[in-house]
Amino acid sequence: MPKKVIAIVGPKGGVGKSTISANLAIAIAASGKKTIAVDLDLGGANLHVILGVRSYEYSLDDFVLKHIKNLESALIETEVPNLKLICGGSKIPDIANMPFQQKLKLIGHISKLDCDVVILDLSAGSAFNVVDFLFIAQIGLLVTTPEVTSLMKAYGFIKTAIFRLLSFHFKTKHAEKFMELLDKAKDVDANPDLNTIEKFLKAAELIDAEHVAAAREKIARFTPNFVINMVASARDVNTGMVIQNLVKQYTNLNAQVILTLPTDESVKRALFKTKPVMLTEPMSPFSIAIKELAYKCLNTI
Ligand SMILES: Nc1ncnc2c1ncn2[C@@H]1O[C@H](COP(=O)(O)OP(=O)(O)OP(=O)(O)O)[C@@H](O)[C@H]1O
Numbered sequence: 001m002p003k004k005v006i007a008i009v010g011p012k013g014g015v016g017k018s019t020i021s022a023n024l025a026i027a028i029a030a031s032g033k034k035t036i037a038v039d040l041d042l043g044g045a046n047l048h049v050i051l052g053v054r055s056y057e058y059s060l061d062d063f064v065l066k067h068i069k070n071l072e073s074a075l076i077e078t079e080v081p082n083l084k085l086i087c088g089g090s091k092i093p094d095i096a097n098m099p100f101q102q103k104l105k106l107i108g109h110i111s112k113l114d115c116d117v118v119i120l121d122l123s124a125g126s127a128f129n130v131v132d133f134l135f136i137a138q139i140g141l142l143v144t145t146p147e148v149t150s151l152m153k154a155y156g157f158i159k160t161a162i163f164r165l166l167s168f169h170f171k172t173k174h175a176e177k178f179m180e181l182l183d184k185a186k187d188v189d190a191n192p193d194l195n196t197i198e199k200f201l202k203a204a205e206l207i208d209a210e211h212v213a214a215a216r217e218k219i220a221r222f223t224p225n226f227v228i229n230m231v232a233s234a235r236d237v238n239t240g241m242v243i244q245n246l247v248k249q250y251t252n253l254n255a256q257v258i259l260t261l262p263t264d265e266s267v268k269r270a271l272f273k274t275k276p277v278m279l280t281e282p283m284s285p286f287s288i289a290i291k292e293l294a295y296k297c298l299n300t301i
């Protein structure tokens with residue numbers, strides 16, 4: 001059973017999720033931890049390309065399609081000691097469309113993988129199937145760039161995650177009344193009086209204060225860790241504050257920006273050579289930042 005599952009999410013496409021997943025996996029493996037990187041971006045699997053893996057026999061979609069019984073059969077050795085990979089494949093559509101039971105089976109197999117750390121590279125978007133993987137992870141890294149569009153999507157992703165968490169919680173008691181209120185809160189334009197999580201919880205307390213107190217505890221344990229990628233200037237660095245304030249205002253959560261990663265040409269050069277940048281240029285600004293991220297994931301968050 002893996003001791004730590006790290007889920008890399010980011011609702012906007014092309015913000016660097018797979019690049020960070022691949023290189024973080026290498027940095028963690030280099031610290032001596034038995035690591036498995038899993039490409040869960042089934043529609044657009046490319047983690048193997050970034051890691052320089054040219055061919056593979058089985059991938060995750062063979063598991064989903066029942067060509068193989070165990071997820072372990074899809075494990076591929078990489079050239080990095082301690083690092084194995086499960087490719088995403090391209091035979092089935094996006095994970096967003098995966099039926100619930102299939103997802104549960106997949107989660108079950110992921111949580112039985114024999115290693116120290118599992119890294120999950122997820123697809124873009126805020127589908128429940130993506131959000132749910134965040135809940136099985138000990139560490140969720142939410143990748144965004146400093147662009148406003150990316151920040152807004154990241155904020156939307158957190159809202160979706162909290163709504164998902166609340167809908168699971170409220171299914172257990174007075175479900176009908178709570179779900180009705182939750183549906184209203186999702187439509188902020190029609191119900192501005194419920195436009196923050198705090199306002200929703202206050203209204204929900206009128207249904208069952210004790211049950212809402214338990215929900216508050218669950219929300220408080222959900223700490224999104226932001227990784228801001230492709231930061232070019234000092235002004236960009238401040239975007240971390242913007243997102244923290246936005247999240248605080250709406251959700252009352254203390255999101256933390258755990259790292260900013262620079263825009264770095266070494267990433268492009270590595271892609272061109274079809275080798276991960278951690279191997280081609282381990283001392284580039286990007287690689288050094290990734291090592292810091294690995295240290296934080298293993299030691300402080
Ligand atoms: N810090 C960086 N500096 C320069 N280029 C970067 C950096 N991070 C990522 N890139 C480049 O940005 C592009 C998108 O990266 P990547 O594929 O990792 O994003 P993604 O979030 O996984 O995308 P998708 O949502 O499509 O899965 C790639 O060409 C990658 O090389």
Ligand SMILES: [Mg+2]
Nearest residue numbers: 017018041122
């Ligand atoms: Mg990707």
